[in-house]
Amino acid sequence: MREKPQILKRHTLARTRLFHIEELELRFANGVVTHYERLLSPSAGAVLVVPLLENGSVLLVREYAAGVDRYELSFLKGRIEAGEEILAAAHREMTEEIGHGALELRHITSMTLAPGYIGHQTHVVLARQLYPERSQGDEPEEIEVVPWPLDRFSELLKREDFTEARSIAALFMIRELVQHG
């Protein structure tokens, strides 16, 4: 295993409500000194929840995505609040975004977005045994919930509004899990 580069200096370049950009000066094991910019994660990370129904469908949400300025289909996601557990955050986000809780919640894996320059972590949670429960979120409009049968999987992958790498990876993982236990 290679020795990790040494962080010689770090300082904040910009900080907004949502983003925190930092510059690093690094010395690699071979002596090369270089500068990197990275986005620090402003929170304890995020959850991505895959609600799986007994009939073999998953629940997606269709939401306005400001980064690409269009409506996108994806799994529901949300930030973990300070001090909140992963599964508690998943449950809260479910009740806010799709009006359901779940009796069974399971942390499947944790993913990064672009580890080269973003520190952000997303925890994938599988939710089963759903029941109606709604709490108030801060969404500007009601979120459309879209059930999608897992056996129409490849059709979903071809859609132009299902592009998020985290949702694609989570979809494959859950399908694998359902097929092979």
Add this chain to the structure above:
Amino acid sequence: MREKPQILKRHTLARTRLFHIEELELRFANGVVTHYERLLSPSAGAVLVVPLLENGSVLLVREYAAGVDRYELSFLKGRIEAGEEILAAAHREMTEEIGHGALELRHITSMTLAPGYIGHQTHVVLARQLYPERSQGDEPEEIEVVPWPLDRFSELLKREDFTEARSIAALFMIRELVQHG
């Protein structure tokens, strides 16, 4: 289909070498006005390349990832330069990062990272029929190339240094493609 929110105002909050943060004022179809922050993509997007060998292995790279401050395994990636085609960028990045070109390059799909607040697009390219060809990149240290047999797929998914959602999604897609054509 819902009517898209109207962008009432937009202005730059911060701009660094790598990042451009913008604030949007949006009015949703239901009349609600709200503010969003987003990261604009500074370039024509990025490529992620999956080099597939005749023996059924893919080539990964092990690289220092400043966002998470550790070495990570992933598929090779790089920015598309101004005016450059997707496949040309994929080929250039291959020669810089793993010292190989490819006779066959195919654009498989395009993914987003976190479309709610990041505009960034990544184009997944499958590369076959590799041959040695090296050009000089700007990497601070030599990149370690790690061949991985596709049939040891689930072992890769369990590794703590293979976490990038784009690479996980691309791995599943390429495996699907190899299995079902």
